[in-house]
Amino acid sequence: MLHALKATGVKKEIALKMYTQLANKGPRPLVLCGPSGSGKSTLLKRLFEEYPNTFGFSVSHTTRTPRAGEQHGKDYYFTDKEMMLEKIANDEFIETATFSGNMYGTSKAAVREIQNTGKVCILDIEPQGVEQIKKTDLNPILVFNNPPTIKDLELRLRKRQSETEETLQKRLAAAVSEIAYGLEPGNFHKIIHNVEIDEAYAEFREFILNELKQQEAQGVQICWE
Numbered sequence: 001m002l003h004a005l006k007a008t009g010v011k012k013e014i015a016l017k018m019y020t021q022l023a024n025k026g027p028r029p030l031v032l033c034g035p036s037g038s039g040k041s042t043l044l045k046r047l048f049e050e051y052p053n054t055f056g057f058s059v060s061h062t063t064r065t066p067r068a069g070e071q072h073g074k075d076y077y078f079t080d081k082e083m084m085l086e087k088i089a090n091d092e093f094i095e096t097a098t099f100s101g102n103m104y105g106t107s108k109a110a111v112r113e114i115q116n117t118g119k120v121c122i123l124d125i126e127p128q129g130v131e132q133i134k135k136t137d138l139n140p141i142l143v144f145n146n147p148p149t150i151k152d153l154e155l156r157l158r159k160r161q162s163e164t165e166e167t168l169q170k171r172l173a174a175a176v177s178e179i180a181y182g183l184e185p186g187n188f189h190k191i192i193h194n195v196e197i198d199e200a201y202a203e204f205r206e207f208i209l210n211e212l213k214q215q216e217a218q219g220v221q222i223c224w225e
C-alpha cells in the first residue's frame, strides 16, 4: 500500500503517515461497563467461546514484579513507578488503579495493538475509565450491563463467594452511583438489562454483531476466524 501511495506522487513522509493511519484502522474497541456482580465476565466468556478469534483483551501495565512464567508484553507490560507516572503525565493511559501498593493501567497503545490485529479490543472498565476513553480518538462502542436490582447484585455476589463482607458492601455501595451513571441518557450506546442470562447474552451478541457488520460495510477488516 505504501508503494501505491508513493506512486501517486505523494511525498514519502506524507505517504508513510497516510499508510499508518489506514493500517491502524481496525475495529472499534468495545467497552463493557457495569457494577461488580452484574454479569460482565459471564457475558464475555460466552462471547469468547462463540467467537474465539474475534475479540481480545489489551495487555495491562503493572509496577508489580513478574511472577514465575509471566512474560513481558504477553501477561503484562512490566514497568516501574517512575515510568508509569511519566506515562500517566503524558496522558498515555485510559485508566489506572492501585492494588496492594502496585500500580496497574490500560494504555491507549495497548488497545491500538489489539485493534491493529483486526480484533475487537474488549475493555471492562469503570465509569471514570469510560469518561477517559471518551476523550481519546479510540471511538469505542459503549455498553452498560445493568443488573435488575441491588438486591440481585448482592445475591449474585454472595453466591459467587468471591467477597468478604467488607468488599461486598464496598461493591454494593459503588454500584448505586455506577448504575445512575449507566442509565443516564447519552452515556452509553446500549444498555443490557441483565435479568435472565440467556436473554441478556442474546441481546448483547446481536447488538455487537450488528455493530461489527456496519463497520465491515465501511471497509473495516474484522477477524472472524
Ligand SMILES: Nc1ncnc2c1ncn2[C@@H]1O[C@H](COP(=O)(O)OP(=O)(O)OP(=O)(O)O)[C@@H](O)[C@H]1O
Residues within 6 Å of the ligand: 034, 035, 036, 037, 038, 039, 040, 041, 042, 043, 156, 157, 159, 160, 194, 195, 196, 197, 198, 200
Ligand atoms: N443474569 C444472571 N442471572 C443470575 N446470575 C448471574 C447472571 N449473570 C451472571 N450471574 C452470576 O453472578 C455472578 C457475578 O457474575 P460475573 O462474575 O460475570 O460479574 P462481573 O460483572 O464480571 O463482576 P466483577 O466486576 O466483580 O468481575 C457469577 O457467579 C455469575 O455466575
